[in-house]
Amino acid sequence: MIDKTFKDTNKTILYTLGVFLIFSLGYFLITLVIQINADTAQKNKLLAQQQQLVAVEKTIISNKVNRLATDLLYATDALALGDNGRGDYSDAEDHWLAFANRKMIYDQIRFIDVDGNEVIRVNYDENGATLTDSDDLQNKADRYYFTAGINLAQNQIYVSPLDLNKENDQIEQPIKPMIRLATPYYGARGQLLGLVVLNYTANDLLAQVEKIATASQGQVFMLNADGYWLYNSADPNRAWGFMYDNRLNDSFKTDFPEVWSTIQSQKNSTLTTTAGVFAYTNILTATELELDLHHTLAPGLGDWTMVSFIPATTPEGQLLTRSLAATMLLVLRNNLFAYLLILTLAVFAGVILTINQVKNDEIKYYSEYDxxxxxxxxxxxxxxxxxxxxxxxxxxxxxxxxxxxxxxxxxxxxxxxxxxxxxxxxxxxxxxxxxxxxxxxxxxxxxxxxxxxxxxxxxxxxxxxxxxxxxxxxxxxxxxxxxxxxxxxxxxxxxxxxxxxxxxxxxxxxxxxxxxxxxxxKKNLKIVRDYVPDDKAGSPE
CATH class of the missing domain: 3.30.70.270 (Reverse transcriptase/Diguanylate cyclase domain)
Structure with missing residues (x-):
């Protein structure tokens, strides 16, 4: 009886395990496929959003630089219209003052002669535009933007790197992000007279980048050609590392060397790493900065890169970097109650199957055995x-x-x-x-x-x-x-x-x-013995 009970118990366990494995595996596969499809749709949506975000940032910045170049040409045209050939630029100065007050984004508008001497300088601050006295004008022949701009052809525009403005070799405080645009200025007889320079305060450009960045699911970076942060939504204090001698290793390329290497070879892509997912695109490339049929941009800033980074530690990053094994564990964890229910039903089914099997075994046994x-x-x-x-x-x-x-x-x-x-x-x-x-x-x-x-x-x-x-x-x-x-x-x-x-x-x-x-x-065989009860055996006759 004990042996039969043990065997029946084993049958119940085996049937329960079999039913549980079949149904739980089927349920697991169905939920896994559903999870993978949902994850894929969500991943595609996230990646599309990030790619769209960097594309919008790229469009904004490219359009902004093109507008700056157009403003430079306007300032150059205003100078030419106010130039009477006798060194009197008062009309041009009036135009520049009005222009600076209207735009409110140009820290300086200057005309520098071929020797590097400032001829006109309009300064702009919170109090409005002012004209610099002749005694305060300076020589800028040693500045990189003058050297680069004065050697351009007549219809070329130089765009400098985005950096922080310096005064007397010291970074101006509060910091003032600056892009300088310059184009050669020629007189009426075609002689080179100097250079027209716009100092663009890039705070509004960075403000627009920041506004778009708020729509990102992760972090948004704007990098210069050397892999330094120009904008870092996660930690703004890490921007401008290249401007400080003690922060030359504080850069994107130092934190993510393999990603930076890929960015150098693939200009527009999405990259998944153990750190997270990077969606990026190059901006301000030479081929994209097309102003008009008569002028070309000569960027000295190199390619910038706009990056949207979703760290692997965030929920979105975990979704984007999740392996198949991790997805399987997630499905198991999220469906524990369902598996418990399947196990309960499997136990019930195991008991029913055991009862049926025992009955079938009995029928088979009695059909074959005595x-x-x-x-x-x-x-x-x-x-x-x-x-x-x-x-x-x-x-x-x-x-x-x-x-x-x-x-x-x-x-x-x-x-x-x-x-x-x-x-x-x-x-x-x-x-x-x-x-x-x-x-x-x-x-x-x-x-x-x-x-x-x-x-x-x-x-x-x-x-x-x-x-x-x-x-x-x-x-x-x-x-x-x-x-x-x-x-x-x-x-x-x-x-x-x-x-x-x-x-x-x-x-x-x-x-x-x-x-x-x-x-x-049978002749001599007697099967039934003469029976003597035990209590009478051995008693005297």
Whole structure:
């Protein structure tokens, strides 16, 4: 009973595990596909937003620089219109003062002669535009923007790098981001007279970049050609590192060298790294700064790069950098309740399947085995014998059949009761099973008749096996105080590969031998012993 319960429990566990694995795997695959599709859609949306953001920033800055160049040309035209050729630039100065007050973004508007001397300088601050006195004008021949601008062709415009304004080699405080635009100025007879320079205060440009950056899911950087931050939404204090001797290593290219290397080779792309996802585009490239058919820009600032960076530590970054394994763990974690429910249903299904299997096993068992003895029944015994018979014909092997009939079963039933008769049948069965091989088998043909099939044994070898069985019966009879003797008659016939006899005929021959033996044994055999109760045994007569 315990063994059966243990086996049934094992079946329930196996069925439960099987059902749970099948349904949980199916559910897992479905939810994984749904999660992957949702993640992909969200990733594409995030990346598209970041790519659109850097594209908008690029458009804003490019348009801004083009407008600055147009303003420079206007200032140059105003100078030419106010130039009377006698060194009197009062009309041009009036135009520049009005222009500076209207624009409010130009720190200085200057005309510098070919020797680097300032001829006109309009300054602008919070109080408005003012004209610099001649005594305060300076020589700018050593400034990089003068050197670069004075050597340009007539229709070229120089655009300087974006940096911080310096006065007397000191960074002006508060800091003043500055871009300088310059173009050569020629007189009426075509002679080079000097350079017109606009000092553009780039605070409004950076303010526009910052405004767009607020729509980003991550961090927005604007980098110069050397990989330094011009704008850093995450930490504004890290901008302008190249302007300070003690911060020359404080740069994007130092923090993300591999990304910077990729940016140098691929000008517009999206890059996923362990640090996060970078969407970037180059801006202010030489090919993109096209002003009009008559003027070209000569940028000295190099390419800038606009970057949108989503760190891997943020929820958006985790989504964008999540591996398949991480997605699988997320699906499992998010569906724990569902798996618990599946497990509960699996346990219920496992119990139902076990009950059905037990019933089916019982049906199968009783269709193949004798309920009392546990050995094959008549139908199964004959089917197995037929299978062996076919193998005998193919392999030319021997099979011996032993027909058995229990002696005195009717007397035991009549005098001692059917319980004793059943006990006798079982004792005969156990004696046979204890003395045959694993490849031999026993079948109960019905009532007191049995059939032993000895595979590969001839008649003499089968007889030797039978004698071992008889010896066990005799030992039981001699050592156990049973009210009956265990005895059985037998008859053996051997089937060979060359035999043309039918199975039924061979079994009948074995049956005839058994009856001849039984007839001899019955003459002197008394199965039911004279019974003496234990409390009277040994008392005087």
């Amino acid at each position: 309920a009392m003895t546990g050995v094959f029944n008549r139908r199964t015994g004959f089917e197995k014998l037929k299978q062996l018979y076919k193998n005998i014909e193919k392999n030319e092997k021997l099979v011996s059949v032993c027909f058995i009939d229990i002696n005195g079963l009717k007397d035991v039933n009549d005098f001692l009761g059917h319980d004793a008769g059943d006990e006798l049948i079982i004792a005969v069965t156990r004696g046979i099973q204890n003395n045959i091989r694993s490849n031999d088998f026993l079948a109960r043909l019905g009532g007191d008749e049995f059939l032993i099939i000895f595979e590969g044994l001839d008649e003499a070898e089968a007889e030797a096996a039978w004698q071992r069985i008889v010896a066990e019966y005799e030992q039981i009879n001699a050592t156990e105080n049973r009210r009956y003797l265990i005895s059985a008659s037998h008859g053996i016939e051997t089937i060979s590969g060359s035999s043309n006899e039918y199975i039924d005929s061979i079994i009948n021959q074995a049956d005839e031998k058994m009856y001849r033996e039984k007839k001899i044994l």
